[in-house]
Amino acid sequence: MPFLRVFHRLGALGALGACTALLVALSGCQVRDTPGNAVRGKQLFVAKCGACHTMRRAGTQGTIGPNLDAAFARDRVDGFHSDTIRGLVREWIEHPNRQGVMPGKLYQGADALDVATYVALVAAHKGKDTGDLANAIQTVSKPAVEKNGTLEIDADPSGQLRFQAPSATGTAGQVTLRSVNKSAVGHDISIKGMGIDSHGKVVSNGGVSTVTANLKPGTYTFYCSVPGHYPPMGGKLTVK
Ligand code: HEC
Structure with a gap:
């Protein structure tokens, strides 16, 4: 039929x-x-x-x-x-x-x-x-490195379920994850691991999502906590 x-x-x-x-x-x-x-x-x-x-x-x-x-x-x-x-x-x-x-x-x-x-x-x-x-979709892929206590982990501007940083590294102490989202699809930046599970606010169209946590040395996951987005939208954060 x-x-x-x-x-x-x-x-x-x-x-x-x-x-x-x-x-x-x-x-x-x-x-x-x-x-x-x-x-x-x-x-x-x-x-x-x-x-x-x-x-x-x-x-x-x-x-x-x-x-x-x-x-x-x-x-x-x-x-x-x-x-x-x-x-x-x-x-x-x-x-x-x-x-x-x-x-x-x-x-x-x-x-x-x-x-x-x-x-x-x-x-x-x-x-x-x-x-x-x-060539219709250009993607940037570059690991994020902490600068002055901030990790810049922007959402893919074309709307794909990915951050522009596939992974990130930082140093122990207070760290802020900052994520600009130029796409129309709502995303946040969240962090989990080592007993932490914190979320930034969901933003789109140029909004900025941030989340701050006190990190001990170890391995964490940064991700978007909007349902259905992670996986694939996230990566490993290594803190030394
Ligand atoms: C918020 C999530 C969401 C978005 C955004 C979305 N869809 Fe869908 N789509 C669905 C769901 C869920 C279904 C199944 C029917 C339903 O529940 O509405 C569906 C069904 C479909 C179907 C029918 C598939 C079949 O089984 O025959 C097509 C085709 C489709 N969508 C195309 C699109 C296109 C093209 C866009 C972008 C303009 C789009 N969708 C945006 C969630 C979405």
Whole structure:
């Protein structure tokens, strides 16, 4: 029943008749509209979708929503074309299940089309992104070293579930972990280990989260304590 399954994905509309009416309403047949910009789509996907959805080629590792490679694998096997999948993803973005967890109106219009274009291009497909797609997301990865009692451990600005520092080192005593989060996905900076479990406040869009603790020599974990973010979003803090 591949068709029924796909039309079921059109969420609230459900029935085939309603779906056809929708497609007509959306200027003839939006499911076969022209593709958007996949490179921008990848950036937008990582910025607002990846924190909840794993999709291998985007490098995202969210676990709150379904794995999108798994979600579309069956449709690929059933022979659905990318333009059909693009229409379905766009429909999910613009009209998610009202009773569901996925937030509505994360993107609209051209933005939603760009994201759907990228997902339709790569979900459940083997291989790696190449060319401009491979360079769409730039990541910084540099261990943090304590300076004047502060460790700067900023969140990845593109929205991925990672800090720019994969690990950190500090000296015993009072240490402040400081984390700027330029992305739209809320994160905090937290520290645990050696009997400590402290959290900074959750921030986004340029906010700064800080947490201060009195550290003895040993090994700690810095991480984001927003549910579903750690792992992967954290690393080891070594105090000497
Ligand atoms: C806060 C977490 C969250 C965010 C952010 C989010 N989603 Fe979802 N998504 C979910 C959940 C949970 C579901 C399962 C249905 C439900 O509960 O709403 C889902 C379902 C889906 C589905 C249907 C998968 C299937 O099994 O057929 C697609 C496609 C999808 N999301 C794409 C996206 C895209 C694209 C974005 C970014 C614009 C996005 N999601 C942002 C949580 C999220």
